[in-house]
Amino acid sequence: MTVKNMNFRTLRLPLAALAGLLFLTGCPEKKPSETADTSAPAEAKLPKAPVFNADSAYAFTAKQVAFGPRVPNSKAHRATGDWLVAKLKSYGLKVMEQPFEAMTFDGTNIHARNIIAQYQPQAARRVAIFGHWDTRPFADNDKVKKNAPMDGASDGASAVAVALEMARQLSLQPDSLAPNVGVDFIFFDAEDWGHDDTTQQDLKNQLDGSGTDSWCLGSQYWAAHMLPANYKAEYGVLLDMVGAKNGKFTREETSRTNARTALDKIWGVASQLGYSDYFRYEDTGGITDDHVYTNRAGIPTIDIYHYNSPTDYFPAYHHATTDNMAIIDRNTMKAVGQTMLQTLYVD
Numbered sequence: 001m002t003v004k005n006m007n008f009r010t011l012r013l014p015l016a017a018l019a020g021l022l023f024l025t026g027c028p029e030k031k032p033s034e035t036a037d038t039s040a041p042a043e044a045k046l047p048k049a050p051v052f053n054a055d056s057a058y059a060f061t062a063k064q065v066a067f068g069p070r071v072p073n074s075k076a077h078r079a080t081g082d083w084l085v086a087k088l089k090s091y092g093l094k095v096m097e098q099p100f101e102a103m104t105f106d107g108t109n110i111h112a113r114n115i116i117a118q119y120q121p122q123a124a125r126r127v128a129i130f131g132h133w134d135t136r137p138f139a140d141n142d143k144v145k146k147n148a149p150m151d152g153a154s155d156g157a158s159a160v161a162v163a164l165e166m167a168r169q170l171s172l173q174p175d176s177l178a179p180n181v182g183v184d185f186i187f188f189d190a191e192d193w194g195h196d197d198t199t200q201q202d203l204k205n206q207l208d209g210s211g212t213d214s215w216c217l218g219s220q221y222w223a224a225h226m227l228p229a230n231y232k233a234e235y236g237v238l239l240d241m242v243g244a245k246n247g248k249f250t251r252e253e254t255s256r257t258n259a260r261t262a263l264d265k266i267w268g269v270a271s272q273l274g275y276s277d278y279f280r281y282e283d284t285g286g287i288t289d290d291h292v293y294t295n296r297a298g299i300p301t302i303d304i305y306h307y308n309s310p311t312d313y314f315p316a317y318h319h320a321t322t323d324n325m326a327i328i329d330r331n332t333m334k335a336v337g338q339t340m341l342q343t344l345y346v347d
């Protein structure tokens with residue numbers, strides 16, 4: 001994930017309207033989370049939806065991790081991307097690749113690619129499922145192995161795995177059991193090579209003042225070069241860090257501000273499915289993540305990510321070598337994946 005926990009997804013104070021987004025790049029001022037409603041509104045009976053297979057999602061996570069750290073310019077990164085493209089094509093989806101080059105905050109020139117796969121590409125109504133498939137090149141939040149390579153099992157791989165299992169399940173449905181929307185699975189690259197003002201104070205951010213955020217390079221590129229061209233969706237969901245034990249997801253401020261209808265819908269579905277222990281009716285401050293740029297591009301997007309506590313924001317494994325398969329939990333992935341699949345079937 002981006003400065004999460006003051007690491008990637010630069011944490012911010014609660015944001016005003018999106019048009020006036022101001023991102024804090026240092027240690028974010030944190031405030032106690034604001035508790036909103038304690039229960040979801042009553043919902044009609046949920047329609048039938050495919051069953052999300054958590055074992056499959058777990059295996060997809062392990063497969064990505066097995067390639068090695070998915071750092072742009074590396075063999076592991078290239079191999080993982082090729083595997084993702086082949087896997088999505090095997091489900092009969094329309095797959096597009098969006099290669100791009102970028103410079104990171106430390107002056108590294110990288111070759112990257114966003115991967116887009118469309119289910120029911122002919123459908124006029126569309127929903128976007130976003131995630132990032134790269135890993136941070138250094139575990140700068142690690143207390144023992146600072147700056148060592150990291151697996152990114154939850155931060156990146158779990159989100160892609162949930163999306164892959166959603167795509168697999170949808171591909172198995174006959175036309176009579178398909179949802180009334182097309183679904184676009186959009187995997188961003190180079191999301192996690194950003195400058196953390198807390199852990200990297202000794203390093204200069206060479207992108208500072210350039211107009212480019214050091215985080216979320218792939219989503220920034222996609223937002224400026226839409227693929228498909230002139231892309232529109234009713235709403236988008238950014239999945240990030242959705243695979244660890246005891247996952248907790250709160251109603252993040254940028255999500256509430258820009259995609260409240262989608263957020264209420266998803267949290268309501270989760271409640272009906274019995275997943276309110278994961279999807280908390282708790283309002284928390286905004287963070288800088290890929291959804292900032294998809295919202296700017298006109299796609300109302302929420303961010304589902306592991307929120308730790310009012311004082312830490314992100315869990316201890318964030319940007320640390322402990323983000324490995326040992327923390328991955330099928331129950332968390334089931335809660336997220338089943339909720340997302342079910343939501344696609346609720347008009």
